Amino acid sequence: MQTLIKNTEITQPLTSVQRKQYELEWQKISSTKEMLRVWSNGQLTNVPETYYDEDILSLILQIQKNEEGNHYVNAGLIVGTMIGQWNLFISTSFIEYRFWRLISEGKLLFKGIPYAMHLYFLRIP
Template sequence: MHVHILFGASGTASLKYMFRETDSSESNQVIGFHDNLVVGPLWNLHKPEGLVNRQNWLIQHLPIVLGDDFFEKSYQEEFMKCVHQVNSVTEETPITIWCTNNASEQAGIRLIMYLLRDQSNPIRILNVKPIFDRLFNTGKYKMDIRSVGEVNPDKLELIYKEAACIDPVNETEKISLMKEWGVLSSSKELLRIWWKNQIKEVPVDYFDDYLYEIVLKVHGKRKQKEFIRAPRIIGEAIGYLNHDVGDQFLEYRLRELVSQGLLEVEGSFKGMPFYSVRAK
């Protein structure tokens, strides 16, 4: 048995598909946290009160995708299920934590190290990005991947084979990562980015100016500013952004720009497809 752990719904689905389609004598279990640790409080997340606090913040601030009430009905149960699976891994079982250079997956590494603090499993950290760059970013057009979920299963399989020689983390590295989780889980900050090879906490309005500039960019030089569909703004913002913050967080901040009086709105906030915005 080999256990694989990662953060993000898309990456989890890709990894599970990869192992289903791969001929291997090894049995693989994928533990996937459907969460983005870039946004929302991480305070005491390894404890019940911290998980409830995070869930409440996500429910109150992130817009609900139509037909998806995951945060309200399933989030806490699914998170605790994953924690239980991690804690149930037997001592001798090798573990691989999958990541790229984003704050969610990197924070996830630190949380997992804390959860496994009393176990001696061989734990490898497989950073997909440098291997992806070496194998696939060799031509004129290059893809700057921001999460494991942006890599298709066929490429993940090749990356996994290339990573066979990665050594497990040593005790010093494990302790250092655990201490970093201690810092993260003691903070009340609500937004994180990956900056100069470390997790950096930033104000929750860190991307507001960027979002506003996207609105102005779409307006262009037209004298008459027309209303722009919210999905277009969010889509362009995600496309140019190097950080994997997620569309729900960006929509939350777009609505905040409306609340602050910087943008006008037309339509209903019942869902992203139902409203448009323009700069005042």
């Protein structure tokens, strides 16, 4: 927070032209159908909601292989790995939403109590 305050003290306010440019940029971004946006190559990019699905499935498969047998993997561990190791700025709610979509598509199996991520486990069928 201190860094943010310090940076705003030395930053000049936006000009009306800059502000208008950001406003137009946001209108363009927000008018698209995609519900997920990622920071890529120095800019905000719209991507389909399935953007991370293959990475999620690969991570689960990798963790399953590191265990002996094809065990179920704790959903909280998967989310923690994604956010921590991949440095993602994405909500855990969105990741969990993708879990349930993958389950409904038959790409993931689950067991446990679907109340909270630490109470259920996932695996590749």
